[in-house]
Amino acid sequence: MDTPQKSVAQIGTPVSKLKVEDSPVFNYICSLSPIKTIKSIPITQTLSSLNFTSPPSVFTSPHAVSHKESRFRSQKDGSASKEVASIGEEGNEEALVEMEQVQSHKNDCNTPRVINDVRDNGCCEDSGKDLQKMLDNVKKKSDTPDWETLISATTELIYGSPRESEAFSCLLKRTSNSEARLSGGTMPTSKPVSNTDVGNYESESVDALSILHRGVRRRCLDFEIPGNNQQTYGESSSSCVVPSIGLHLNAVASSKDNSVANEYSGNIKVGLQSSATPVLPSPHEILIENETGKDAGQIIEVVPKSLALVELTPISPKKKRQSEQSGEGESSCKRCNCKKSKCLKLYCECFAAGVYCIEPCSCIDCFNKPIHEDVVLATRKQIESRNPLAFAPKVIRNSDSIIEVGEDASKTPASARHKRGCNCKKSNCLKKYCECYQGGVGCSINCRCEGCKNAFGRKDGSLFEQDEENETSGKSGTTKTQQNVELFNPAAQPSTPMPIRQPLAQLPLSSNNRLQPPQSHFHHGAIGSSSSGIYNIRKPDMSLLSHSRIETITEDIDDDMSENLIHSPIANINSLSPNSKRVSLAHLDSSESSPWRRTGGRNLIRSFPTFPSLTPHH
């Protein structure tokens, strides 16, 4: 079986046995100095602080490669799925079992997963050699080595990333503490002497090892969104991240999965997006309340938020719908009901989302399972060859939508747009048939919808006052001619507000941040003037971020930055000047036939930033 545990064994020889006291580093440390246990704490802190830095370049993972090989996030049949929650709840016993499994897989390096992990962590052999060199150098340089430096360096050498070294440091710390207890506060100069001690030690260090495991497993759960550090609260526990061949994870990033705890029972799993440039590099403690309340408030994971893939036990489909209706559903887990597609087409929500189908799915003849990984990968490749962004997030949000948690979900987002736009004919973009509406975003000029009444922003882009005018003047399906920059129309709020917990595409719109007037941020509550409206549309996005993942579609950044700048909100503002409400109509109209509009959805996606601009300018 291809389990993430394998990767643990690949991390590096010094720790591969998972008994730190057996590692050369540990032995060396022990032999050199009677470190007081108290010292380990600052060491750990030091290493923690390293989390904010990039991994040493020498051991920087070839993400691009490993991502290609990345795989579904977890397997319901066992492998990676028993992760964080079990660590918290079942505790040490399982961790020990995992350790054994790791041992048993130690030499199994045949799978891509393992290969990736080896890559990600740097070659274990090389690491070991380098480590030895380093140790030798330190020995030569001074009889009183700089312990923090040494440990920091060695751990990073071993793990290739500060995060992992942190785990190792934690392990060391625990070890240190544990042994300190055993030895009356003095660092022992040898391994624990008795089996009992070993057992205690192992028990004591299980948590640290668990952290270590998690660090490793996260790699296994790597999803290869280039530069995409998605925080996927709400992916179903068994919705396993599909090894992305190309680009983005739709679902992890897509609109349906950002809610956090309220919808899930306690089985929480955390994956990690491997990335050298976390969007939110600081570690966060993710507090997730168990459904039973049993572990309420328990700290499930401490992980850089932007890198976490939190998988939670999915709720029942019924619950899902209920929660969706109640405004939580956007973030609910994916589960499909495919009957003919074998869950190998984009019809399948799971597949489209880049996750494996799971038990709650009601699919028939499903191939979207880990055991058919090859098929899944091949199919994905095929689909992506057809449309490279097929698995990209459908809804793309501006990056400046920093939000307050718990913000009223009814305050809709409009800074985000469906990347390709909808094509609704009958639903008036007022039902979830409409992908824009479903995504909680307004329609845009990308949309070819008819009779758009999207409550989150209509394609015609009526301003707030204008919107009413348009309402009264009768807005037909032929709104294309009056396309404008659509804005969120508060009056058009659905009676049952859409959940706005959308993933936020953190786009190169940092430029937006720069260009946008400050009041555009956190402009709460003030809806009414067109001038403020343009900012108001960002507010909902902020709420979106409350639990959202951050997506950075880095592949688009370089090429599209200039366009993003062009399409910055400033441009919108100008075009929406009260004195020239329709001033952009020419552009808009022309946008209908503009190159990037005319190219049609897919071409547009291919040639245009994955997030459509709010403005038709080009």
Place this chain on the structure above:
DNA sequence: GAGTTTGAAACT
């Protein structure tokens, strides 16, 4: 839960 509607995805 079954049937219908809808629009995206896939196909031609």
Place this chain on the structure above:
DNA sequence: CAGTTTCAAACTC
């Protein structure tokens, strides 16, 4: 690229 078919989610009853 447009038209058609297939598909599964959303919706209704």
